[in-house]
Amino acid sequence: MRIARLAGRTVALTSGGAVEVPAEFEGRVLDRWDELLDWSQNATGGRPYADSDLEPPVPAPRQIFAVALNYRPHTVEAGYGEPEAPLVFTKFPTCLTGPHTTVDLPPGHVDWELELVAVIGREARNVPVEKGWEPVVALTVGQDLSERIAQLAGRPAQFSLAKSHPGFGPIGPALVSLDEVPGRDDLELTCELNGEVVQHDRTGNMIFPIPRLVSYLSEFCTLLPGDLIFTGTPAGVGNRRTPQRFLTPDDELVSRIGGVGEMRHRFRRTTP
Structure with a gap:
């Protein structure tokens, strides 16, 4: 479905x-x-x-969780050691947009982060790791768009606001039920910028797979139907390239996860 x-x-x-x-x-x-x-x-x-008419498949989740440094190559490119536990932040629900939209670029350096998003469909608390898939009913494609200057300005860095501008949480094109994703533990991720592959990995290379993330989050929070978990991004983000590369007006960003779907986004600079 x-x-x-x-x-x-x-x-x-x-x-x-x-x-x-x-x-x-x-x-x-x-x-x-x-x-x-x-x-x-x-x-x-x-x-x-038309694909361009599709809207966010979850329009108003109560909670959006996101995970930093969940792929080893991305952890290395970011200059950190492998985390001992999931590093969690939040994105605010007003950042969500559909799978085929034009996103306004705020001042600063806006970066891409392709992610598999797990969608919670059953209330859950203190879930054992071996049952971590049970509260998840669907998967979708996500982008954790990030404005890097504000994100990294503080000591320690403050992630959530810089990742929650309007349009900074594209998801879609659909919620794909798990019965349609037989290889749910090892899906191919590909992110292209203007036709160039900038990210490519498999979800099987996560440091903390989805069952571990669900279990960990449920130790602290009650997970609710409609909650979203952005599960982390692979290596290849713009601020870790030499030279750095960020999104500019008229760029086209394609976000694809095998068996789940594809999103396409363009960007524009607005005048204050």
Whole structure:
């Protein structure tokens, strides 16, 4: 099942197009995921749609968690040692945008960070690692866009605000149920900037895989249906290149995860 948002409504994406889910599920998609999964088995047909019309598949999550330095090559390029426990920060929900939008660039140095996003569908607390997949019902593609000057200005650095400008949390194109992702522990990630591959890795190379992240977060917080976990980015970000490279107006950023989907974003500079 692939669940998306189109013109303010929840839809299932099928080979025939977009099928609106029954009204009784609207606003309760993650709370009633198993019922929706049953309904989707007979969802056929649908209306044509353009990828550019898709909206964030989770429009207003209550909590967005993100993880820093979760791939060893990225940890090395950032100049740090391997963390002993997940390094967690937050992104604020107003940063979310859809999978095909134009993002306004604030002043500063805006960088890309392709990430697999785990979507929580069941309330969870103190989850054992061996059951860490159980609260997760879907996966989606994400970008943890980051303005590096503000992010790294403090001592210690302060991540959340510099990663939460409007449009700095693209997700999509859809919520992909786990039954459609048989290789969920080892997915290929590819990020391209203007046709050049800038990031490429596999999620199997995470330092802390999704079950470990779910277990760790649930030690501190109650995880709720609709919560998002940005699971970390591979090596290849712009501020660790020589010379450094950042997003500029009219750039096209393509974010792709095998079996999950692809996003495309462009950028523009606004006048204050």
